[in-house]
Amino acid sequence: MRVDVLTLFPEMFEGVFGSSILGKARDKGIVSLETVNFRDYANNKHNTVDDTPYGGGGGMVLKPEPIFAAVEDVSARANGERAAEGREPAKPRVILMCPQGEKFTQAKAKELSGEEHLIFICGHYEGYDERIRQYLVTDELSVGDYVLTGGELPAMVVIDAVVRLLPGVLGNELSAVTDSFSDGLLEYPHYTRPPEFREWKVPDVLLSGHHAEIGKWRRQQSLVRTLERRPDLLETAELTAKEREWLEREKARGGLPAPDSE
Template sequence: MMRIDILSLFPEMFDGGVFQTSMLKKASEAGAFQYNYINFRDYTDNKHNKVDDYPYGGGAGMVLKPQPIFDAVEAIEQESKKNPRVILMCPQGERYTQKKAEELAKEDQLIIICGHYEGYDERIRTELVTDEISIGDYVLTGGELGAMVVIDSLVRLLPGVLGNDDSAVQDSFSTGLLEHPHYTRPANFRGLKVPEVLLSGNHAHIEEWRRKEALKRTYLRRKDLLEHLELTEKEKKWLTEWETF
């Protein structure tokens, strides 16, 4: 079972919401993962429970102090007796990808730190965390929404969570390509017909069609994903068909 500890000044953002509905609720109830909320304000060593302070050298905004976060992480590690990955949600971090989700899904325990205010004391980055993650090139009020995105994306990769483990393998980005188009019943909806190959029962032809359509969709929408992808000669020939699009 994976364990996820979330350090946040606003743990109520998680409670009753993302973990209490849909797949994450089912995964938790089935024992695929467990989660804990920790308000790192509880670990402050001052009578006012202050977690931030003015930055040395001046400047706008407040900076999260190292002491509460260090003490909270160390308490978790001491209790679990493990050496977990410690993730800092931060706009300056590594851009989050499906590959990163697959990597994190292999861990036994994760600690995710959600920040607020202007930023973190640099010693948190350099001495405490193992990974810094950004979910995109924009800034949110805090790290909680980003943490929810990360948790949702990796929990669905845990064994048994999706019911059919092949589902995650076929997801967009897992294969290096965007996912191929999907169709369901009826075969003819308002004159819009399902491609004949999908009705043929010829699985080899269907797989080739899906690969070609996934490659086409990636070429037209996210050409950058093809830069490091090894393609067959047939697939390279397919690309020439779409050069005029």
């Protein structure tokens, strides 16, 4: 996968792209992570990328020219490299990080992990010229119902969530499969050594070596934890009829005994 980030602050990404899972993925050649300062594409002598909004109002608006030019150049260079390798050109997903965008989810991360080229646009100031939304981007994403100074931090979040799903990135391929939200539920509790710490014991089932029972316990705990902390997720989670019956009973009475999973 190739990931290009259009930003006025490329230095913000240096530590993130060079560390931890993202750094290892880049070192392995699984993903290319690059930043592009779109100020370099400004078409005026002062290299300005923003201007006052038509109709008045506070703040500054990002101009369309440098954004379009940067995306088109990055896309052309990527396809030039693909052609040199004897591969077909690819159309990138151009992602605008924006508070008005679609709320980012694990399902969206999985969808994007199947792409070959992602281009992220990180804005600042009051907003973007609307023509960027209408004629350039393929996706608008938000990481939550709040406003940040710019799109850099949200882009880092999305890139991390996407790249960790690429084959070969995680040491254990099952890690991503069992993450919270992967099946619509929150993840079950985890324990490790020692089996007893300050008189707090690891559940016996996890020490039993009985994989079927362990699987059943984990599913039960995911249901319990989701009901306690994020009951909204249960509306769309993939559940058996028996699990849904149990949930309805527990919602009615407010108790949380573990159900029998099928």
